[in-house]
Amino acid sequence: MIQAFEFSAFHENTYVLADDSTREAVIIDPGCYEQAEKEALGTFIAEKHLTVKYLLLTHAHLDHVFGCAYVKRKFGVETYLHELDMPIFNDVESRCMLYGLRGYEPSTVDHYLKEGDTFTVGSLTLDVVFVPGHAPGHVAFVNHAGRYVVGGDVLFRNSIGRTDLPYGNHADLVNSIKTQLYTLPDDYVVYPGHGTPTTIGTEKQTNPFVRAF
Structure with a gap:
């Protein structure tokens, strides 16, 4: 099961991945900002009788971590993020103040991710791939059996992640896409941090920012 939620004024995609038989689940990038959004996520977990095992972050931009404190408290899980x-x-709290966003609840990171890490949720296996550029410690989560990638803000449908934010690096982003994502089979689905899903093959052929090799 892959369930996407579009949260906050940033239209960020939060993902719940779950194994249909064991009902074990993982939450990736909880962008729920408003209380109603947090409740929507909690209600879905409850109604589907899921047991959340991990809270995984592709990167730490504010729109992807708004709900970390809520998820940790609600489901008793620990947070994983790349150290970089x-x-x-x-800096999320100060960035929220800069944007005029009130009510952000600071959270903590419990474990550092690194390339090659693997997370098992029931029969689902997620491999951690290091894809810096949009953010210095950006990672993606690849499920080879399901032939999909939860890619955060690296590769979008006919677009790529912005690199004009602090710590962004355009050359690193292009390299990450070419060496880590475009090397995957063409039929792999990319579930991005914003917008609708696409496939590796589609982006290799049509993405105006990063074409295939």
Whole structure:
């Protein structure tokens, strides 16, 4: 099961991945900002009788971590983030103030992700792939059996992640896409941090920012 929620004024995609038989689940990038959004996520988990095992972050930009404190408290899970994104994570509260966003609840990171890590949720296996550029510690989660990638803000339908934010690097982003994502089979589905899903093959052929090799 892959369930996407579009949260906040940033139209961020939060994902719940679950194994249909064991009902074990993982939440990726909880962008729920408003209380109603947090309740929508909690209600879905309850109605589907899911047991959340992990809270995984592709990166630490504010729109992807609004709901971390809520998820940790509600489901009793620990947070995983790449260490290189900690300066961004630690600055979220001040960035929220800069945007005029009130009510953000600061959270904590419990474990550092690194490329090659694997998470098992029931029969689902997620491999961690390092894809910096949009953020220095950005990662993606690949399920080879299901032939999909939860890619955060790296590759979008006919677009790519912005690199004009602090710590962004355009050359790194292009390299990540070419070496880590475009090397996957063409039929792999990309579930992005914003917008609708696409496929590796589609983006290799039509993406105006990063074409295939």
